[in-house]
Amino acid sequence: MKFRLTLLLLFVCFHAHADYGYMPLSYLITQVNYGVAGTIVKLDNNYFYLRVDSTILGKIDEDTIPIIRFKDWNCGRRYTAYKVGQQEIVFFNKTNNDIPEFDYKGVGGGCEFELTVGRDSIAYHCSYGGYIRYPRSGFANVVKEYKQFIDSFQVKSRKLDSNSWRKFSARSALHKKLNENNPLLWPNYREFDQREEKSKKMLGKIPEPTIYIDGIKGDSVSISYIKHIRLELKHDLGGYLIDEHLKYKVLRFDVDVIHNGTTKTMTSKNEYGNEDMNTLVRLVEPGDRVRYYNILCKYPDGKIVAVKEKTVYATAKVY
Structure with a gap:
């Protein structure tokens, strides 16, 4: 019995979250547009506010930026609790680049995007409870060079040749360490993008998506399953099947939580909502409504x- 429970826990840990698993820093850098070094100066339920001391990747005009807080879950925890004064290097993206409303959000199911800064080293928290240290001296410049190196191949979909890879690694020990697990060498690195493009071509006209609330399609949802405000849009193929490769990105939405005759309105600048919204939706009772x-x-x-x-109608608990 214990063996079965262990197997089940391992399965949940490695499959419950799309981003989770060991993520090399070399891969993380390819997935972000921004990187800054700074100090946490403020906290609330939804964001940590980072004073930007220097910019590593991208262009940030603000002196202080709000970044969505990482929330611990079963298979991923932040290296320690958030505190004002923590010095970090943070890698992140905008939740969208298409409309003025957006959030800054890190990448990774294990809070990999927050690197701690020590006197002489940078700690990359790459796995559950583990970390890899990089020398602080020269780190920012090497990250910039690595990002430029990767982008020179990604933009034109060029294949990374072994000669270019060796030349970059030969620049310094830090270049070599960062480049040793270059994702462009992975055989299936671009496979998902290719499948998505194929899916688009086969469809021709893009179909209208179906709305899912925290993974549920119906209009009536038991309060046992209303845990998060998350809104997803999917191409529903019927019979519990969806097209996994055709992606609809939620940019923003408003939500009314109608509880005991009182309406609370909130706005989300991403598909996930925020912790205040999730806390509110967990208070719903049978007969309450949540309108998106x-x-x-x-x-x-x-x-x-x-x-x-x-509009989703809350129904009784499922036991």
Whole structure:
């Protein structure tokens, strides 16, 4: 029995979150547009506020930026609790680049995007409870060079040749360490993008998506399953099947939580909502309603489309 429970826990840890697993820093850098070094100066339920001391990747004009807080889960925990004064290097993206409303959000199911800064080293928290140290001296410059090196191949979909890889690694020990697990050498690195493009071509006209609330499609949802405000849009193929490769990106939405006759309105600048919204939706009781509206999404072909609203009715617990 214990053996079966162990297997089940391992399965959940490695499959419950799309981003989770050992993520090399070399891969993380390829997935972000921004990187800054700074100090946490403020905290609330939804964000940590980072004073930007220097910029490593991208262009940030603000002196202090709010970044969505990492929330611990079963298979991923931050290296320690958030505290004002912590010095970090943070790698992140905008939740969208298409409309003025957006959040800054890190990448990785294990809080890999927050690197701690020590006197002489940078700690990359790459796995559950583990970390890899990099020398602090020269770190920012090497990251910039590595990002430029990767982008020179990604933009034109060029194949990374072994000669170019060796030349970059030969620049210094830090270049070599960062480049040793270069994702462009992975045989299936671009496989997902190729499948998505094939899926688009086969469809022709992009179909109208179906709205899912925290993974559930129906209009009536038991309060046992209403845990998060998350809104997803998917191409529903029927019979519990969806097209995994055709992606609709939620850009923003408004939500009314109607509880005991009182309406609370909040706005989300991403598909996940935030911790305040999730806390509110967990208070719903049978008969309450959650209304999603003013939904903007980005279709797989790049068009920005307003999606019709949806109201979810809370029903009794499932035992």
